[in-house]
Amino acid sequence: KKLIEKKPENASTRFYLGCCYHQLNRLAERDAALAEASRLNPQIGSEQLTKVRELIIAQESREIPERLASAQMRAEVALLLVMPEELTTIQLDTLGLLAAARGDFEKAIEYAKRGIEKSPRGPWHVVHKTRLKNYQEKKLPWEYRGE
Numbered sequence: 001k002k003l004i005e006k007k008p009e010n011a012s013t014r015f016y017l018g019c020c021y022h023q024l025n026r027l028a029e030r031d032a033a034l035a036e037a038s039r040l041n042p043q044i045g046s047e048q049l050t051k052v053r054e055l056i057i058a059q060e061s062r063e064i065p066e067r068l069a070s071a072q073m074r075a076e077v078a079l080l081l082v083m084p085e086e087l088t089t090i091q092l093d094t095l096g097l098l099a100a101a102r103g104d105f106e107k108a109i110e111y112a113k114r115g116i117e118k119s120p121r122g123p124w125h126v127v128h129k130t131r132l133k134n135y136q137e138k139k140l141p142w143e144y145r146g147e
Contacts (some may be wrong), residue, residue, distance in 0.1 A: 011041035015048060019077050022079040033083055037079055039126050045081025048092070052096040056101065057144065063095070089124040090114050095132055100140050 001015045003096050018033035037044045055061040055071040061067055062137050082091070096111035112135055115128035 007063065009040060011037045011044045012047075014040065015044050015077070017146045019074055022077050023073065023120070030082075034077070034080060045078040046088075048078040049082065049091045049094055052098070053077065053090065056094060062142070068101060072102060087114075087118075089119045092118065093127060093131065094137065096128075097141065100116065100135055105135045105138050 001017065004010070004017060007013055014033050014037035018030045018037060021027070021030035021033060030054045040086040041047070052075045055067055061071070075095060079095075087095070092111045096108040096115070099105070099107035099111060109132060112128045112132035116125060116132065119128060120127045131141055
């Protein structure tokens with residue numbers, strides 16, 4: 001809240017306040033903070049999913065449980081701001097990686113299948129097909145060595 005007093009027009013700060021309220025299960029306050037973040041930056045949900053991707057891709061972040069938990073919570077909150085049909089193939093991949101990292105391979109499979117549908121050919125199609133195979137075998141992509 002002190003950061004918001006210093007930078008009232010900063011959408012990211014309001015998004016993070018929304019995340020704090022989300023963790024505290026203070027949903028009305030979360031929703032108000034997210035509404036203000038979206039008013040200040042209509043793309044804040046998508047931008048946060050991009051930042052979350054950077055965390056899940058970086059090995060050092062995956063190895064720190066608190067960072068991984070933070071990334072997962074931020075993605076969960078960001079999904080409140082992005083319509084499911086608007087998710088890009090990259091965002092679907094990010095969500096699949098996060099689901100797999102927490103051991104929810106069924107959800108990861110769902111995201112990979114949606115990615116395949118959204119990208120019927122090309123490089124992202126190949127990425128999602130490979131991820132799907134990993135998830136079906138209950139393997140994390142960063143641990144899969146092609147055996």
